Amino acid sequence: MTTKASQKVLVLGGSRGIGAAIVRRFAADGAQVVFTYAGSADAAQALATETGSTATRIDSADIAALTKAVADQGPIDVLIVNAGKLALGDPLTLDPKAVDEMIDVNVKAPYFAAVEAARTMPDNGRILVIGSTNGDRIPFAGGAAYALTKSAMQGMVRGLARDFGARGITVNSIQPGPVDTDMNPADGPMSDYMHSFMAIPRHVHASEIADYAAFLASPSAAMITGSMQTIDGGFGA
Numbered sequence: 001m002t003t004k005a006s007q008k009v010l011v012l013g014g015s016r017g018i019g020a021a022i023v024r025r026f027a028a029d030g031a032q033v034v035f036t037y038a039g040s041a042d043a044a045q046a047l048a049t050e051t052g053s054t055a056t057r058i059d060s061a062d063i064a065a066l067t068k069a070v071a072d073q074g075p076i077d078v079l080i081v082n083a084g085k086l087a088l089g090d091p092l093t094l095d096p097k098a099v100d101e102m103i104d105v106n107v108k109a110p111y112f113a114a115v116e117a118a119r120t121m122p123d124n125g126r127i128l129v130i131g132s133t134n135g136d137r138i139p140f141a142g143g144a145a146y147a148l149t150k151s152a153m154q155g156m157v158r159g160l161a162r163d164f165g166a167r168g169i170t171v172n173s174i175q176p177g178p179v180d181t182d183m184n185p186a187d188g189p190m191s192d193y194m195h196s197f198m199a200i201p202r203h204v205h206a207s208e209i210a211d212y213a214a215f216l217a218s219p220s221a222a223m224i225t226g227s228m229q230t231i232d233g234g235f236g237a
């Protein structure tokens, strides 16, 4: 078991994909898991029933509601910010609203949720965000806005690690490459192209991200902070 049974874990964006795998992993380890969702109420309820976790509808784009929801949880041992948006396209025609939404959900929400959680987080707590290998490398056109959000996370992770380190709180990012989810299905039209960049040409399984999240939440990872942990099959190598 990687996590303590008494650990309280809040996963932002847990109803599907990587977030759902993280909910499953931490719940299986015995943690008390609360997760948020925005649109997938049926999936969220089914996952809550399956895992014994608690689902709550909070749109991460609503920063005031998100901040209140984090505060309402009381002290959280582990905060995992997984909720994210992806909008790709020619920047000359990409809908500015979609870019704004990405910045809200991928940048503002992680920052304000992390700061709010840190107010009451016990010593040696954990803050983990799900970034992207595209924070380091964007080897195709049309990804500038997405990449800027994931690069922004990197600065946040480094800075907050400094802010909270004296309390033993670690702040890290997991940076996946292509992961088989609704956002990026392994049988999608872009798969062969994406695999062509990879040393190991397959999508990452969501459970492989969740397993690493559990490690980062464990006492063994106490000295890993301010870091980007890339799990991308060599996409950025």
Ligand code: NDP
Residues within 6 Å of the ligand: 012, 013, 014, 015, 016, 017, 018, 019, 020, 036, 037, 038, 039, 040, 041, 058, 059, 060, 061, 082, 083, 084, 085, 086, 105, 130, 131, 132, 133, 175, 176, 177, 178, 179, 180, 181, 182, 183, 184
């Ligand atoms: P999915 O689109 O499959 O799932 C996204 C999850 O986030 C859902 O549970 C969704 O909930 C939740 N979510 C999205 N927007 C909001 C919001 N505004 N408020 C609350 N919850 C929200 O994505 P993935 O699982 O693939 O991606 C998860 C994270 O991993 C993202 O940050 C993404 O950028 C990152 N990532 C993914 C990669 C991939 O290849 N899949 C690669 C690199 C990084 P609901 O359905 O209820 O709205």
